[in-house]
Amino acid sequence: xxxxxxxxxxxxxxxxxxxxxxxxxxxxxxxxxxxxxxxxxxxxxxxxxxxxxxxxxxxxxxxxxxxxxxxxxxxxxxxxxxxxxxxxxxxxxxxxxxxxxxxxxxxxxxxxxxxxxxxxxxxxxxxxxxxxxxxxxxxxxxxxxxxxxxxxxxxxxxxxxxxxxxxxxxxxxxxxxxxxxxxxxxxxxxxxxxxxxxxxxxxxxxxxxxxxxxxxxxxxxxxxxxxxxxxxxxxxxxxxxxxxxxxxxxxxxxxxxxxxxxxxxxxxxxxxxxxxxxxxxxxxxxxxxxxxxxxxxxxxxxxxxxxxxxxxxxxxxxxxxxxxxxxxxx
Numbered sequence: 001x002x003x004x005x006x007x008x009x010x011x012x013x014x015x016x017x018x019x020x021x022x023x024x025x026x027x028x029x030x031x032x033x034x035x036x037x038x039x040x041x042x043x044x045x046x047x048x049x050x051x052x053x054x055x056x057x058x059x060x061x062x063x064x065x066x067x068x069x070x071x072x073x074x075x076x077x078x079x080x081x082x083x084x085x086x087x088x089x090x091x092x093x094x095x096x097x098x099x100x101x102x103x104x105x106x107x108x109x110x111x112x113x114x115x116x117x118x119x120x121x122x123x124x125x126x127x128x129x130x131x132x133x134x135x136x137x138x139x140x141x142x143x144x145x146x147x148x149x150x151x152x153x154x155x156x157x158x159x160x161x162x163x164x165x166x167x168x169x170x171x172x173x174x175x176x177x178x179x180x181x182x183x184x185x186x187x188x189x190x191x192x193x194x195x196x197x198x199x200x201x202x203x204x205x206x207x208x209x210x211x212x213x214x215x216x217x218x219x220x221x222x223x224x225x226x227x228x229x230x231x232x233x234x235x236x237x238x239x240x241x242x243x244x245x246x247x248x249x250x251x252x253x254x255x256x257x258x259x260x261x262x263x264x265x266x267x268x269x270x271x272x273x274x275x276x277x278x279x280x281x282x283x284x285x286x287x288x289x290x291x292x293x294x295x296x297x298x299x300x301x302x303x304x305x306x307x308x309x310x311x312x313x314x315x316x317x318x319x320x321x322x323x324x325x326x327x328x329x330x
Contacts, residue, residue, distance in 0.1 A: 001025045003090040010176035014125035039068045073205035080198045088170040096161040099138035103130035107266045108313045127152045132220035146203040146223045168200045212269045244275035261320040267310040278305045285321040
């Protein structure tokens with residue numbers, strides 16, 4: 001359900017404790033039911049007027065709900081026509097799950113507790129930031145809400161379960177800190193409200209296990225990756241392959257200097273473990289280096305691979321120096 005919430009503040013903070021919410025299910029109707037091979041789609045339209053508390057022009061939103069055969073998630077696309085002042089739009093996902101709250105962070109996940117809002121220039125309104133996903137971990141099921149560039153979440157009690165609230169749009173109208181001529185144009189402060197047409201994508205996915213034992217990290221990154229269309233044939237070079245239940249490759253690139261490949265790996269389930277990394281043909285030396293690709297420590301290569309030990313949430317960077325006959329190509 002879409003929620004319209006009073007949010008009087010600046011681009012940086014909510015400044016007034018009035019956070020009155022207007023649920024919009026009452027002005028939402030089903031407008032289309034579509035089906036084709038492999039997918040089904042429902043389209044809902046929401047129209048709010050001043051009678052619902054809207055201060056600007058008529059609020060309009062369209063929500064498409066898509067279910068695809070063989071894909072264990074539900075996709076949502078929200079289109080909003082926005083012209084409001086000092087309000088925000090949330091999307092509410094009530095669940096029957098009660099449990100611990102986890103939020104996606106760079107290279108892992110973090111449990112966070114709810115907190116009371118602080119209404120000041122440097123305060124926060126109760127939301128937590130999250131990269132790619134956040135969700136509720138219950139005893140037998142965990143529910144994750146994946147996002148594409150929508151990092152503001154809140155989890156609240158709802159009946160016997162809990163509700164995931166995703167904040168998608170704000171319209172602050174107090175131009176705090178927009179008076180420095182070297183950095184801002186004061187006359188353009190009204191652009192803070194982001195008036196106009198907006199589209200947002202998010203998805204709901206459930207797991208029958210704890211998040212640390214699930215594929216939520218890979219699923220959320222896949223959801224954000226999209227597809228790359230290339231004309232013609234692509235000849236990819238041989239790349240390292242990792243064998244591990246809790247360590248994954250997060251980046252592969254050419255070294256900043258020298259003819260070498262840089263491979264960054266991460267532990268993403270919050271437990272210690274080891275990983276076996278295969279070495280592509282043409283690699284003559286493997287070193288464990290720091291993030292600046294310096295201070296190398298030689299690693300023994302056995303049967304064409306190296307073995308790493310990583311602690312919970314740890315990162316490791318490998319430098320794979322190529323032989324003289326294996327030239328770096330753009």
